[in-house]
Amino acid sequence: MMKELNQLPIPLLLWYRENARVLPWRSDPTPYRVWISEIMLQQTRVAAVLDYYRRFLEAVPTVADLAALPEDALMKLWQGLGYYSRARNLQKAARQIMENFGGVFPNTYDGIRSLAGVGDYTAGAVASIAFGLPVPAVDGNVLRVVTRVTGDAGDITAPAVKRRITEALRQIIPTEAPGQFNQAMMELGATVCLPNGAPLCGRCPAAEFCRARLEDRIGQLPVKAPKKARRIERRSVYLIVSEQGVALRRRPDKGLLAGLWEYPNELAEEGAIPALLGLEQEELVPAGQGRHIFTHIEWRMQAWTARIPAEALPESWVWADRQALARDYAVPNAFQAFRDFVDRQLGYF
Ligand code: SF4
Numbered sequence: 642m643m644k645e646l647n648q649l650p651i652p653l654l655l656w657y658r659e660n661a662r663v664l665p666w667r668s669d670p671t672p673y674r675v676w677i678s679e680i681m682l683q684q685t686r687v688a689a690v691l692d693y694y695r696r697f698l699e700a701v702p703t704v705a706d707l708a709a710l711p712e713d714a715l716m717k718l719w720q721g722l723g724y725y726s727r728a729r730n731l732q733k734a735a736r737q738i739m740e741n742f743g744g745v746f747p748n749t750y751d752g753i754r755s756l757a758g759v760g761d762y763t764a765g766a767v768a769s770i771a772f773g774l775p776v777p778a779v780d781g782n783v784l785r786v787v788t789r790v791t792g793d794a795g796d797i798t799a800p801a802v803k804r805r806i807t808e809a810l811r812q813i814i815p816t817e818a819p820g821q822f823n824q825a826m827m828e829l830g831a832t833v834c835l836p837n838g839a840p841l842c843g844r845c846p847a848a849e850f851c852r853a854r855l856e857d858r859i860g861q862l863p864v865k866a867p868k869k870a871r872r873i874e875r876r877s878v879y880l881i882v883s884e885q886g887v888a889l890r891r892r893p894d895k896g897l898l899a900g901l902w903e904y905p906n907e908l909a910e911e912g913a914i915p916a917l918l919g920l921e922q923e924e925l926v927p928a929g930q931g932r933h934i935f936t937h938i939e940w941r942m943q944a945w946t947a948r949i950p951a952e953a954l955p956e957s958w959v960w961a962d963r964q965a966l967a968r969d970y971a972v973p974n975a976f977q978a979f980r981d982f983v984d985r986q987l988g989y990f
Contacts, residue, residue: 645791646813648850650822654815656846657825660832662687665694670820672746672771673704676734676753679763680727687831693722705744707735716901716971723974725898730758748772761807770820777810778823779803782830788863789834792852797863871939878906878944879917880928880979882986883951885960889970897935902970904979905958909943918955920947931978944979946986963987 661667664687666678677697681690697718701707707715710732719728734756738746747753754764765778777783784797787806795802814822829847834840840859842848853859881888881904889902905917917925928946932939951960961970966987 643809643812645847645850645852646787646809649790649847650813650815652846653825653829654818654821657821657828661824661828662832665691665698667824670770672748672753672767674698675771676746676759676763676767677731679766680731680758681722683727683763684724685722689722693718704735704738704746707732708739712900713969713971717969720971721974725901725971725973727758729899733757734759746771750774750776766823769814769823773820775811775814775816775819777807777814778827779807779810780827780830782834783810783823783826785836785863786826786830786834786847789840789853789859790847790851792856792858792862794862794864796866798866869937871934871937873939873941875909876906876940876942877909877917878904878931878942878976878979879925880904880944880946880983880986881918882946882948882983883954883960885951886962886965887960887983887987888954888958889961889966889972890955890958897938898973898975901973902959902961903972904944904976904983906942917945917947918949918953920949928982929979931976933975933977935975940975942976942978944982946982 664678666674678690678694681694681697700714700718701710712732715728715732716725719725722728737756738744741755742752747755750764750768753759753767754761759767762778762780765776768774768776769778781797784803784806787793787810788795788797791809793802793806795805797803797806810826829845832841833845842851842854842859845851845854848854853862879888888905890905892898892901892903894900907917924947925945926947928944931942931944933942934940954960959970963984966972966983
C-alpha cells in the first residue's frame with residue numbers, strides 16, 4: 642500500500658495547484674469558515690451549498706453570533722439543506738467554544754474533535770486547512786482514491802479499514818502543506834476519480850502508478866458492504882387551512898427533523914381512513930402525494946386537506962399565513978411536494 646501512496650503527494654499537489662476549484666471558503670480559510678463549509682458539505686454537493694454558505698456567513702459571521710442566534714432563525718437559514726441536526730450541532734459547538742474555549746476556536750485536533758457534530762473527518766479537515774496540522778481527513782472521496790491507487794480491496798464501510806487508511810495517510814501527509822494535501826485528495830475524488838466506475842484517469846496525477854488502473858480493477862474498487870434496506874413509512878399529512886393560514890405544529894425536540902415545523906401528520910395504515918380533529922371523513926379531501934427519502938427511512942405520504950374555523954386549532958399548533966411561512970417557520974424539504982398546494986390555498990386570502 643505504501644509504495645503507491647509514497648508517490649502520491651508531489652504530483653497530487655502540483656495537480657491541485659492547477660486544478661483547484663475556486664470556492665468561497667478556500668479564499669480565506671479561517672477556522673470558522675472552514676468549519677461551517679465542512680459541516681454544510683456533509684452529505685450535500687458543493688453546488689447546493691454555495692448560496693447557503695454565503696447567506697449563512699453574512700447573517701452569522703462569528704462563533705459568538707452563532708452561539709446567540711435564536712433557534713428559529715438558525716433553522717430558517719438551514720431550511721432546504723436537510724440533515725437539520727447538523728445546524729443544531731453547529732450551534733451547540735459554538736456555545737461550547739464560548740464556554741469551554743473562551744470564545745476562541747480550539748487549535749488542536751482533540752479540541753476541535755470535542756465539538757458537537759465534529760467527527761474524525763471534519764476535525765482533520767479543520768485542523769489541517771485552518772491550522773496547518775498534519776492530520777488526514779478521510780471522507781468517502783478520499784477512501785475511493787486511496788483504495789483505487791493502492792488496489793486495497795478492504796470494505797470501506799468497516800471502521801478497521803478506515804483506520805488503516807487513515808494511518809497510512811498520516812505517514813505520507815506533507816507537513817508543510819497538510820491542508821492543501823487533504824483538499825487535493827477530496828478534490829481528486831470529487832472531480833476526477835469519480836464513483837460508479839467512470840473516473841477520468843486521463844486527467845489524474847496518480848494514473849502512472851494507480852493499481853486499480855494498471856490492473857484493470859477500477860470497477861471493483863472501492864469495496865463496500867451493501868447497505869441495509871430503508872424502512873418504508875406511510876404517513877397521512879394534513880394540510881388544514883382557515884382564514885388565518887395553514888396549520889403547523891412543531892416536531893419533538895429529539896429524533897428525525899427535531900424541533901422543525903411541519904404540517905400535522907401521522908403514521909397511516911395503507912388504505913386506512915384518516916381521522917383528525919374529529920373531522921368527518923367527507924370533510925377531508927385528498928390533496929396529493931409525496932415521497933421523501935431520509936438516510937434510514939422513506940416516507941410515502943398521502944395529503945388530506947380540510948378547512949376549519951380558526952378557533953378550532955389545537956393549542957400547541959399555529960396558523961401560518963404566506964408571509965409567516967416564508968419568514969418565520971422552517972418547514973423541511975420532506976414536505977416539498979405539498980408546497981404548491983399550500984401556496985395556492987394561502988393565495989385565496
Ligand atoms: S488513475 Fe483513475 S482510478 Fe486511479 S486514482 Fe486516478 S482517476 Fe482514480
